Amino acid sequence: MISEELNLEQDAIDPALLEDVRTGLAQTPKRLSSRFFYDAEGSRLFQEIMHLPEYYLTRSEYEILSEQADALLQWFQPDGQPFDLIELGAGDGLKTKVLLNHFIQKEVPFAYVPIDISVDALNQLTDDIQQRWPQLAIRPLHDDYFRALSELSYQSDARKVILFLGSNIGNFSTDEARQFYQQLHQCLRPGDLVLTGFDLQKHPAVIHAAYNDRQGITRAFNLNLLRRLNRELDANFDLSAFDHYESYNPETGEARSYLVSLKSQEVRINALPLTVSFAYGEVIHTEISRKYSQADIQRLADNTGFSVKASFTDCKAYFADVIFQKDTE
16 A cells, blocks of 8 residues: 655635634624634644643543454444545544554555644644554545545545544534534445544533643633734734633533633734724633533434444543444435
């Protein structure tokens, strides 16, 4: 198998970022999409977050993938045929490398296709994998998930196994999650699989601590979004005039992150151009991280044309990796 080189260049101004800022800061309450957290510094900070003692999500999913690699392989490759392992939002691939290593040791025929909107994260992941496993066929794609999946449908007839790990599904509202999986369903063939990481509902204090670490790394991660706007959109956000705030509602299962204005102020965004006024205490909603019940997971599958085939949890039942299969038509 042959590794493919990745050669990506980042545009000076991301038009999607520009439009998100234009529309999001005009809303009430103001909002910015969490997809723009992951510039080079944001990706670095998130890697730190994943190792924090309070942030249980990474350890829980790592445990599942480490202990269930054989069981997962039986689902991924029931007939011994090659498959494409396609990861949405690959990041640094920390947990996925557990599966890659296991499959390579088993001499399984497969190709790895990481998809990410962060050029920096994708380049680092590709370089690391090519050094560790030069025999692995890797086809990185810097693109929107569904454009990438549409392109892949023309490139390969192999069975698709989609990885959507790390509780990324939690960043969507209920309606957005349903729409996402309906779109995903349209991109797949009957029998294709989706392995999704779901953060499960648990004691609210455990969840609250995960987004309010004592070291302040999550705070820095949230504020870095404003630093990115300063750099890429020629804005003049004063980071010392904003703070990080997180809330968790156990009735809805939603953890929400905000940036809070510490004073009345105006911010100029020259790339638009736009001047944005903030009142003291006004918030920018930056992220939702929904926690699921088992009933929620089953309902999501039922409403989007998938069947739940298997579910694996860590020893504390904090997290679940669940296999959806596209139903035969």
